[in-house]
Amino acid sequence: MTTNSPLPRGIQHIGVTVPDLEAATRFFVEGLGAKVAYDGLSPDDEPRQGAEVERQLGLPRGAAIHRQRMFVIGEGPGLEVFEISGEQRPAAGLADFGLNHISFDCDDIEGSLRRLVDAGGEALSEVHGNSRYEDSEGNGSVYVKAPWGMLIELQTIPGGHYYPDDSEAEVWMPKPRA
Numbered sequence: 001m002t003t004n005s006p007l008p009r010g011i012q013h014i015g016v017t018v019p020d021l022e023a024a025t026r027f028f029v030e031g032l033g034a035k036v037a038y039d040g041l042s043p044d045d046e047p048r049q050g051a052e053v054e055r056q057l058g059l060p061r062g063a064a065i066h067r068q069r070m071f072v073i074g075e076g077p078g079l080e081v082f083e084i085s086g087e088q089r090p091a092a093g094l095a096d097f098g099l100n101h102i103s104f105d106c107d108d109i110e111g112s113l114r115r116l117v118d119a120g121g122e123a124l125s126e127v128h129g130n131s132r133y134e135d136s137e138g139n140g141s142v143y144v145k146a147p148w149g150m151l152i153e154l155q156t157i158p159g160g161h162y163y164p165d166d167s168e169a170e171v172w173m174p175k176p177r178a
Contacts, residue, residue, distance in 0.1 A: 010172070013070065013078035014102060018148050021067040021083040027147060028081075031119030032073050032104060032112075040068035040080070047085075060087040073104065075174040091149030101143065101151035105174050109140045109156040116154065120147045127154075133161050 018024035028034035041048060049064035059065075063086030071079040079102070094100050106112040109127050117123055121144040130139040136159030144152045161171060 011077040013080045014099070015080040015082065016099075016102075016150055017082045017084050017088070018146075018150075019083070020148075021069055021081060023147065024081055025069065025071075027119050027121070028071055028073070028079070031116035031121060032152075034071040034073045034079070037070040037072050037078065040070060041065060043067065059084070062086050076172075091146075091151070094143075094151060101153050103153035103155050106154050106156050107158075107177060109142065109154050112154050113142055113144065116144050116152065121145060121152065130155065130157065133163060136160055136162060 025034075025036070029036075043066075047064040047066045048068075053059060053065070054061060054063065057065075063084055065082055065084050067083035069081050071081065073079055092098055092100050104112070113123060113127065124143040124145060127140040127142045129135055130141045134141075134155070134157050136157060138158040139156060141153060141155045144154065146152055157173070160173075163170065
């Protein structure tokens with residue numbers, strides 16, 4: 001079905017839920033250089049809860065949003081982090097349906113990995129080569145598990161991507177640092 005409605009301009013933010021917002025803040029600040037943009041819901045606010053909130057946000061019955069914070073990490077979409085009580089499941093892994101990781105482009109992947117591990121993350125391996133179309137000269141990738149189980153990928157592609165002949169677009173990358 002074709003429509004004349006405008007298409008989205010791009011990803012504005014990515015949302016994740018953590019068990020402890022202050023601990024996650026330390027992890028994101030120390031490990032990724034995150035900056036707090038604002039708190040959408042602070043400890044001084046009443047939790048967002050009830051049947052209407054559950055309906056609007058798809059929360060399970062009895063869940064309550066206690067904290068909500070927006071971060072900026074380098075260049076690109078924001079990271080909105082929630083602390084929610086109620087019925088919860090462990091973080092998804094790469095093989096699970098839905099959002100399974102966030103990837104960050106790094107100029108110094110080894111230094112970024114050390115920093116993220118020092119902040120409490122667990123590297124799942126050493127830095128290794130990227131997959132096809134990302135495996136240009138000097139590339140590398142490594143997954144790190146955050147303290148609450150979420151997967152974070154650190155990636156470097158200094159030689160850039162290459163594309164098949166039938167590619168319809170090039171992927172967005174942060175601007176190089178000056």
